[in-house]
Amino acid sequence: MTIQTKPIEAYSLPTPNGQKVHVMLEELGVPWTYHRIDIGKGDQFKPEFLAISPNNKIPAIVDPEGPGGEPISIFESGAILKYLALKFGKFYPADRREQVKVDEWLFWQVGGFGPMLGQNNHFNVYAPEKIPYAMKRYSDETHRLFRVLNTQLEGRDYIAGDYSISDIASIGWAQSWERYGVTRDEFPNALAWIERLNARPAVARGLAWGKDVPAKSLAEDKEAHKVLFNQR
Incomplete structure (x- = not known):
């Protein structure tokens, strides 16, 4: 059984894709830290975020205890889920x-x-x-x-x-x-x-994670639309 001693760093938001990682980490019961990436304000384009998520999308994680004990960064929610499942041997079958x-x-x-x-x-x-x-x-x-x-x-x-x-x-x-x-x-x-x-308690916690921070509705935030849409 893999024991996680240092928190996994999650760079995310409570969007459907971000919630995948929140739910998974809650289900695993491992220590993790949440870093809010405000995509409406352009946080996803900052160099420090692009270094771990070159597609400028959330979520992304950094596991300080990656393969060989060295840190690893992972972007794309499906890749994150599979990495965590294989590392901790849960929610992915052996057969x-x-x-x-x-x-x-x-x-x-x-x-x-x-x-x-x-x-x-x-x-x-x-x-x-x-x-x-x-x-x-x-x-x-x-x-x-x-x-x-x-x-x-x-x-x-x-x-x-x-x-x-x-x-x-x-x-x-x-x-x-x-x-x-x-x-x-x-x-x-x-x-x-x-x-x-x-x-499932862990699912409920994961889906709710990050929603305690008030945010202007993206549907009404025209300035955010300039950041999120129609960029090359």
Whole structure:
């Protein structure tokens, strides 16, 4: 069993992608320190953050007790989840076939469920010009992905067998189901799964982490939009 003596440094925000790492660290019960990266003010472009996250996105972590006892920095939420799962031997199966299942659904989330729901949110909430085609395109894709999730959860408590990083990856996005027009009648398995995960104390703590800091709504913060959108 791996013992963590120095806190893992998490550079993040309480966004769906940041929440993945918060939940994972809370589930592991290891010491960790939260560094708030205010993306609306451009913290993600500071040299010290780019040194650990060259894609200027949160979350990122620094583990002072990385492989060989040397520090390691990791960006991309899926990579962080897998690194932590392998290091501490939790929430990732030992069986190779079961690993494939977890990887499939982890990559399903990072490649589709998150990005498509993110585009839905952008065109329906943030975009200064309401483009009906884009709004319908991403709303339809959101519902298709919730249907995929709902079908996968038929007769299952968790996405890929036992509770794993595939569940942790998806809950931050799925918990906001109401804003996407998803209904309980339409996707009962997915909604039951969301409630099942929210009942886990570590998930509840992870989802709430960082929300105690008041922040102006990004939907209304036009100055933040200049930082976040339409940059090359």
